[in-house]
Amino acid sequence: MSTLQDSGEKPSIYLHRLQVALSVTIKRGGISPEKADQHLLKQFCRGCWDNSLIADLQLEQKKMNPPSFAELLLLLRTEEDKCTAKATRMKQHLGASKQRVLSHSQRAWMSSESEPDVETTETTPSQEQRKSSSAISQPRTTTSKTQRGKPKPWYCFTCGEDGHIASACDNEPNSVLVTTKRKQLKEKQRLWESQNPSADQSPHMAFIQTNGL
Numbered sequence: 001m002s003t004l005q006d007s008g009e010k011p012s013i014y015l016h017r018l019q020v021a022l023s024v025t026i027k028r029g030g031i032s033p034e035k036a037d038q039h040l041l042k043q044f045c046r047g048c049w050d051n052s053l054i055a056d057l058q059l060e061q062k063k064m065n066p067p068s069f070a071e072l073l074l075l076l077r078t079e080e081d082k083c084t085a086k087a088t089r090m091k092q093h094l095g096a097s098k099q100r101v102l103s104h105s106q107r108a109w110m111s112s113e114s115e116p117d118v119e120t121t122e123t124t125p126s127q128e129q130r131k132s133s134s135a136i137s138q139p140r141t142t143t144s145k146t147q148r149g150k151p152k153p154w155y156c157f158t159c160g161e162d163g164h165i166a167s168a169c170d171n172e173p174n175s176v177l178v179t180t181k182r183k184q185l186k187e188k189q190r191l192w193e194s195q196n197p198s199a200d201q202s203p204h205m206a207f208i209q210t211n212g213l
Helices: 011-027 033-047 051-056 069-094 096-105 127-146 175-195 202-211
Strands: none
């Protein structure tokens, strides 16, 4: 595998994409199932641009005894939640203008979600300036929301639970939950498509075909 993390892509989403590619490679006989976790962690450390995340979770030290896909995914999502919560607190405490100054300390994948609306000067703005600033910030916020990726099926197609895919599922099949999750996903996708009529849908279709939906 030579897949690298895309710009603005969360580490957990990048890991999930690697897992899909790895599953295809295993089915083709390119990698033995026993080495799957080791190859997954090795490629993640190589392709993830967030070195501070890799260092914080000590992922390089875990290559000889790598965690499973589900365990690694949980570690990444927990770390992402912590960073998101911290960015929210910082924005509330410091305000939009100071957050832009300190944004270099945040991880790269956080920039697209917590970017402040507008820049402000050091002087206190007048009432007319505040109105103008508010008018400018509104379309930028809307653009940020509409440019997010199309909803993807982050659930197992066998049992319906989150956190793993069908190829790594040890649970009993649950067609009722899978059907429910599929309906919810389709509703979210229809809403997204109505807001993004010109977006490219090919990556999502490839993901579904790979997982056997």
